């Protein structure tokens with residue numbers, strides 16, 4: 001038995017879950033928000049209780065100390081020595097890591113090189129590591145990368161049709177993201193298929209950020225996010241792929257910089273941009289039900305973007321045994337799941353069970369009918385448990 005803390009540090013937040021391994025029971029979980037701002041928020045849940053503390057949380061070091069003190073003061077652990085290891089989400093591992101890794105100073109140095117590829121995430125993840133190393137110097141740390149699961153893609157899938165030296169000199173290629181989720185969900189899907197010798201799974205991770213992966217025999221063949229998490233399908237506020245020439249055209253029209261347009265692609269596009277209503281699928285659904293034209297258009301556009309990738313990946317995989325929906329929207333939005341399936345059901349002989357699709361249930365489930373050629377599934381994602389599993393495996397706990 002081991003107690004493993006799974007940590008996801010953002011620029012102003014820190015999410016955590018303490019697992020009892022190998023049972024994977026969550027002992028406690030929580031979130032520190034608004035780090036570095038006047039009014040920080042610390043939320044911790046355990047034993048069906050939730051405690052919220054509002055106070056200034058100066059930096060990540062203070063956030064980590066708050067969390068560790070709470071573990072002892074609330075009696076969740078008797079002493080901090082009970083924590084056997086810490087697994088950290090690290091967004092970018094470049095081409096250096098196709099697997100999770102035990103943290104050493106050499107590893108930190110290598111990962112730091114990828115900061116410029118993930119400037120919003122990697123530096124924050126590293127600040128999280130340093131804060132825990134200071135607070136718990138004798139505990140080992142593991143990095144679990146978003147990009148690692150996608151390192152099995154072949155050149156023809158990860159290269160852009162740009163001058164080759166931009167790949168060799170500047171590392172410009174498709175990396176893919178949401179790796180822990182795609183890996184967790186595909187493992188669960190293969191289990192639900194009865195652990196066959198070969199399997200073809202398409203995972204649709206549809207959250208605020210969204211990506212789709214083609215997974216053959218448990219290994220990633222292709223994925224929709226690219227050099228950055230902007231490529232691929234339309235998302236809450238991100239455009240997904242657009243013709244690159246739109247950028248200089250809009251720069252002239254709007255008299256603004258490339259960074260300004262990138263900001264529009266990242267923060268003002270997607271569901272929010274098309275609908276003019278919201279980036280949240282729940283608001284779009286409410287407006288759709290009232291007959292709002294732009295909400296209807298947004299839903300259709302979203303479904304088409306997703307269904308195009310599913311069609312492409314069906315071709316690349318040479319078929320599909322399971323089509324899986326996960327993350328906030330994938331797990332909860334019955335009408336968008338139906339619109340996506342409606343787009344492709346004729347081509348791929350998919351028969352959705354509309355009652356099962358609408359039923360609000362929890363846990364892994366199949367929502368297609370027996371006669372469907374592809375099993376359609378909902379599998380709630382669990383990125384944190386992947387972090388804890390890899391930490392235990394690497395440290396042989």
Ligand code: AMP
Pocket residue numbers: 206207208209236279280281282327328329330332333
């Ligand atoms: P995530 O990034 O996985 O946390 O997903 C967040 C997104 O999931 C939200 O912005 C919503 O668009 C969507 N979402 C969450 N709950 C629901 C729901 N009940 N119905 C439809 N969409 C939802």
